[in-house]
Amino acid sequence: MSDAYDFSDRIGRVEPSATLAISNLAAEKEAEGADIVDLSVGEPDFDTPSNVVEAGKDALDAGHTGYTSSNGIPELKEAIAAKLRDDGIDADADEVIVTPGGKQALYETFQTLIDDGDEVVLLDPAWVSYEAMAKLAGADLSRVDLAPHGFQLEPALDALAETVSDDTELLVVNSPSNPTGAVFSEAALEGVRDLAVEHDVAVISDEIYQRITYDAEHVSLASLDGMADRTITVNGFSKAYSMTGWRLGYFHATDEFVGQAGKLHSHSVSCAVNFVQRAGVEALENTDESVTEMRDAFRDRRDLLVDLFDEHGVDVDIGDGAFYMMIPVDEDDQAWCEAAIEEASVACVPGSAFNAPGYARISYAASEKRLREAVDRLVSNDLL
Structure with a gap:
């Protein structure tokens, strides 16, 4: 060997x-x-959805097979920004990076924010890739167990307050949750907001399952007062539009963050697939x-x-x-x-x-x- x-x-x-x-x-x-x-x-x-498939085919037939601008085609970034504004987030297209899947958006976020020894706080049960991405970036992990609270965050806010401190660099929130299906209440997210502001902590809000909610209303963390400048909102097309194999996601944050993350993005994946991005516009606009x-x-x-x-x-x-x-x-x-x-x-x-x-x-x-x-x-x- x-x-x-x-x-x-x-x-x-x-x-x-x-x-x-x-x-x-x-x-x-x-x-x-x-x-x-x-x-x-x-x-x-x-x-x-068949109209999304047809949009992809049409884009191929139209010759959209080359590179795009690294952060995404203008049409898709504009559509994403409009969607985020509907969620209550003050979003501009230039604050969006389109990625090959939501995982890439998360990976770039961890790599942009975390140095060796930085503390990242996870809410357990937590999707397996959060831990992996945090460790790849060199983070030290702290965890808050939601299992004793029916997997809900609101009754665990005291435990979260005992964990988050001035030493915390990043908190990861995933609602609706993989693996539990829990949707965190607005009061729970306001508790996150209060701690993030108090301790000057950045927050990833992974909202990939946002469109798949039942008897609870989804709230985007970045829409809350005080969170616009410290939230990285991650989302994508895999779950809501059944587009897992298309590999299309995105994240939204401040101009400053996008400028820094964009360096990693351009030097790694270059851009998301051209014709897939055009299908993404159709998904956002015509699949309700x-x-x-x-x-x-x-x-x-x-x-x-x-x-x-x-x-x-x-x-x-x-x-x-x-x-x-x-x-x-x-x-x-x-x-x-x-x-x-x-x-x-x-x-x-x-x-x-x-x-x-x-x-x-x-x-x-x-x-x-x-x-x-x-x-x-x-x-x-x-x-x-």
Whole structure:
């Protein structure tokens, strides 16, 4: 075996994505002929709206296959800024960077703000990539556990206040939440605002699931008084418009931040894909009906699962957004998820991947028939 590679300390700080690892295992078993109900992946099971697909095709036919300006085409940045203004954020197109997916927007934000030893505060359970990106940037992590509070932030504000200090560089807020589906109340976000202003802390507001909300109103953090100059709003097209493979996202912040982050952006990805950006304009402007239909289907599936779990004595905290649910399982959630896929042919993600041991995350981006099958299989194999 060659010793030619001397791997960086940086890459040694992170582990492969547990979510993708489970999804890959499910794919392997399916390739071997197994019938897997895959509830592990964070991907809508709906087609991209047909008008968006046609817009992409039209852009290809029109020859939009070259580089664009690094931060994005003007039409898309203007459409994004208009969308943000509808959310109550005072946004200008020049304050937007269009990225190849929301992950890239987050990565550039961490790299722009964080030096070795800087404190980043996460709200647990937290999406696995936040920790990885923070560690790649050299951050020291502090965490606030929302699990004892039904995964809600408002009752955990005292704990957050004990964690955030003048030494905190960055706080990450994700509402609606992956992995819990929780939508944080306006009062909770006002609590975040008060702490951020008091301690002069920057905040990432990851709003990728914003359009998938049910019985709670989404509030954009940057719309609150005092937050416009300290919030990096991250969003994208993967979830709301079922465009995961198109890889299109964006972030909005101050001119100063965009100027600094833009240096990393231009030297790494250059720009998001030209024709995909043009499809993004169509998604923002002409898909309200498709988004509503998908959201309503997800709500029905959530309600079905709540009822099914209740029938079998499993209490779950009901999220008002995204398409995820955390279910309580054995203390060794990794072993439980392995048994679920090996014995019941149901793929779930261990809660420990999100710093929530004792839980498993399930995605209800699957048909009602398959969701019923999943619960039946787990019950028949004594896993619920």
